[in-house]
Every structure is written in C-alpha cells, then in structure tokens.
Amino acid sequence: MRVLVLGAGGHARPVIEALRATGAEITGLLDDAEGGPLLGVPRLGPVAALAAHAAPGLGAVVAIGDNATRARLGAMCRAQGLALPALVHPAALVSPSARIEEGAQVMARAVIGPLAAIGPLALVNTGAIVEHDATVEDAAHIAPGAVLCGFVRIGARALVGAGAVLQPGVAVGADARIAGGAAVAAPVAAGATVAGVPARPI
C-alpha cells in the first residue's frame, strides 16, 4: 500500500509508525505548517497541494487528532478520488466480526470486540477497548486507554477522553466530549461536555 499522510502534528507520529508496522510505503506528508521531514518522511507542502500529489493507486491517511478537521480533510481526499484505507496497527486485536470502515484508525494495543463497528475516519487510540456490539460513528475519537463496554454507541465526531469508562449500552451524542477519566453511566446529549465520576455536565 502506498499512502500520503495528511498532518504532521502529534498524531502523525504514531500514524507514521503504525503505517510502517503494516509495511505501507509513505510517499510524503502534507501539512500547512512549514518544516523538515518527520520521522524520516518528507514534507511535500500544504494540504491545499493535495490535488497535485493525488495519483492512481495512492491512498491517504488523515493523521489529525481533531475530529472535525479529520472529517473535513477526509472529505477532501474523497473528492480528489483518493482511497482512504483503514489503518489497523498489527498489535491491535480486532475481532473478525468487527467492521472497520474506510479511513478508520485502530492504534497499537487497542481491542475491538465482536460485532463492534468503527465508522469512517474514526480513531481508536492506543490501548482503548471497544467491546462487543459497540459502535463508534464517523470521525469520533476514543482516546488512549478508554473503555467502551458492550453496546455503547458514540456519535459522530464525539471525543471520549483518555481513560474514560462507559457503562454497557450508554449512548453519546454527536460532537459530545467526555473528559479524561470520566465514568459515564447515563446518556450524554449531542454537543455536551461531561466530566467526573460519575460524569456530569460541565
């Protein structure tokens, strides 16, 4: 697989290493900030130069932690005809019955249980657990070490902070934010921010 990486910030580092672990060939990075190579990958220019670098057979990986930006750049890649391959670190454990959609990223030591669904451009970060039958919708982010128990549903672009724990079946609305370390036992409304144990709106 040959891919272009969009983004050269914090999340680009583990993405580059995960891509290398899968054996992918990285042709370069696009980022609006100027700078030199990152982890040996050359910087080819700003994101606006995407069209100039798109080529048949080339895929794109959007290595940006911010959910709305990852969704926007993913749409830009699709519009340029670039494939958005899912990235699954070889050290992740993914059930054969789980569904991983285009552009989704499952990082090292993450666990995806039976019949779970990881939506387009969603990010399941290092060591996070998405239990059986849980759903992570488009461009949501499950941060490192978070646990989604069975049948949990995370709305599009929502953020589940590092180490948060969501009880079985809890539903979280689109664009909601769950603070790191929160224990979520009740539904979270779209756009809400909750924190604490038990989690309450802040």
Ligand SMILES: CC(=O)SCCNC(=O)CCNC(=O)[C@H](O)C(C)(C)COP(=O)(O)OP(=O)(O)OC[C@H]1O[C@@H](n2cnc3c(N)ncnc32)[C@H](O)[C@@H]1OP(=O)(O)O
């Ligand atoms: C590889 C990686 O690093 S991936 C990174 C993944 N990112 C994360 O896990 C971070 C998740 N984000 C958070 O937890 C953030 O604190 C958020 C989204 C919940 C809130 O962020 P902001 O809107 O910027 O809120 P802010 O930091 O101003 O805090 C608002 C209030 O919530 C409190 N608060 C913030 N985080 C937490 C938390 N984890 N638990 C309890 N209270 C918290 C703050 O102390 C503050 O309280 P105050 O009003 O009494 O002073």
